[in-house]
Amino acid sequence: MLKKILSISGKPGLYKLVSQAKNMLIVESIITGKRTPAYAHDKVISLGDIAIFTEGGEVHLRDVLAKIKEKENGAVASIDLKSDPETLRKYFAEILPDFDRDRVYPTDIKKLLSWYNLLVEKGLAEFSEEKEETEKAEKE
Numbered sequence: 345m346l347k348k349i350l351s352i353s354g355k356p357g358l359y360k361l362v363s364q365a366k367n368m369l370i371v372e373s374i375i376t377g378k379r380t381p382a383y384a385h386d387k388v389i390s391l392g393d394i395a396i397f398t399e400g401g402e403v404h405l406r407d408v409l410a411k412i413k414e415k416e417n418g419a420v421a422s423i424d425l426k427s428d429p430e431t432l433r434k435y436f437a438e439i440l441p442d443f444d445r446d447r448v449y450p451t452d453i454k455k456l457l458s459w460y461n462l463l464v465e466k467g468l469a470e471f472s473e474e475k476e477e478t479e480k481a482e483k484e
Contacts, residue, residue, distance in 0.1 A: 345470055346392040346406050349374070349463070353387035358462055361390075374466050391459070396452075397444035405456070410471040411439045412460050418469065420461045425454050432457075 348361045350371060359371035362379060369382040382388050395402035415438065416422060423435045429450035436443060436453045463469045 345468065346409075347390050349391045349468065350382070351389050351391065351394075351459075352382055355386075358391070358459060374462060374468070396440060396456075397447040398440065399442045399444055403440060406471045408440055408456065409460055409463070409469070412457070413464070413469055413471060415439055418464070420464050421457045423457065425457055425461075 350359045350361055350369075352359060352371070357373055357375040359373055359382070361369060362372050363370040367384050369388065370379055371382050371388075372379045391405055394405040396405065396408050412421060421435075423432070427435075432450045432453045433445065436448070460469075
């Protein structure tokens with residue numbers, strides 16, 4: 345599911361991939377449902393391709409989102425996104441204790457938590473199923 349959820353630099357929120365053409369993507373805002381084009385010059389990244397730096401390497405975003413979902417029992421994050429940086433780091437350390445404190449900034453944590461909240465609110469918070477599907481596909 346996260347492969348088709350996109351973040352577009354300079355545009356708020358997240359987008360679903362609807363279709364793609366030669367030089368653009370057609371995306372639908374998860375917030376408003378409005379469809380718009382995303383061109384080749386826009387910085388577009390799939391949430392499935394994002395990883396979080398840890399002391400021992402990287403952890404896929406879907407695994408981090410699944411841990412947040414487990415901690416919050418499927419509800420939106422209990423922390424205020426406007427909290428001070430130290431509070432955000434403490435909260436994130438409960439989810440991913442070995443995250444790299446030098447390369448993961450408070451702004452990254454805020455963005456990740458806002459994405460998580462949006463996905464939960466819109467009923468798109470099935471992070472573990474994708475992992476199982478990926479493992480099945482790799483075995484075949």
